[in-house]
Amino acid sequence: MDTSSPQSKKEWLLTQEAFDELLGWLNPDREQAGSRYEQIRLRLIKIFACRGCVEPEELADETINRVIRKLPEIKETYEGDPALYFYGVAQKVHLEYTRRKPIPADLPSQPEPRAEVEREYECLERCMQKLTPENREFVIRYYQDEKRAKIDNRRELAERLGIALNAVRIRAHRIRATLHECVRQCLGEASG
Numbered sequence: 001m002d003t004s005s006p007q008s009k010k011e012w013l014l015t016q017e018a019f020d021e022l023l024g025w026l027n028p029d030r031e032q033a034g035s036r037y038e039q040i041r042l043r044l045i046k047i048f049a050c051r052g053c054v055e056p057e058e059l060a061d062e063t064i065n066r067v068i069r070k071l072p073e074i075k076e077t078y079e080g081d082p083a084l085y086f087y088g089v090a091q092k093v094h095l096e097y098t099r100r101k102p103i104p105a106d107l108p109s110q111p112e113p114r115a116e117v118e119r120e121y122e123c124l125e126r127c128m129q130k131l132t133p134e135n136r137e138f139v140i141r142y143y144q145d146e147k148r149a150k151i152d153n154r155r156e157l158a159e160r161l162g163i164a165l166n167a168v169r170i171r172a173h174r175i176r177a178t179l180h181e182c183v184r185q186c187l188g189e190a191s192g
Helices: 016-026 030-050 056-074 082-100 114-130 133-143 147-161 165-191
Strands: none
Touching: 016 030, 016 056, 030 056, 030 082, 030 114, 030 133, 030 165, 056 082, 082 114, 114 133, 114 165, 133 147, 133 165, 147 165
């Protein structure tokens, strides 16, 4: 899937018009389109987080920006659930991320086939459902937003729970570790 654009990535800026075009592609109803956009963004964040990416929000946003840049070329001919296109682009973004990230000498980088990504996503969704409703809401809130909004959101989360911000980080880390192990086991069952 080629997600490049004739316009350089550094020159490209997200405009309101381009974002509105994306929302229109997701759903003609503006409110439902906004809801669908949020669902896709949160799932992208979960996918990147469960793969151990240290910047899941930034990678999710990069994925969305690439889809928006490509949208004029694909929106008329693309068939099927738009979310699947996002996940395909996310695969490429993740592959680029793993190539940039230092890799230990004993672990070679190997791209994962599309079916593996879909299995990971299905396992992540299954594992998210196994969390208590409180932990599921917590982890989704913890990883939502970006930059200043993310910091403010995490501070509000700590205040609402009546715990220190560091305790919020520790709790998020534990839930993420639980999810990671659950996904690993799920993938083991799927391949067995």
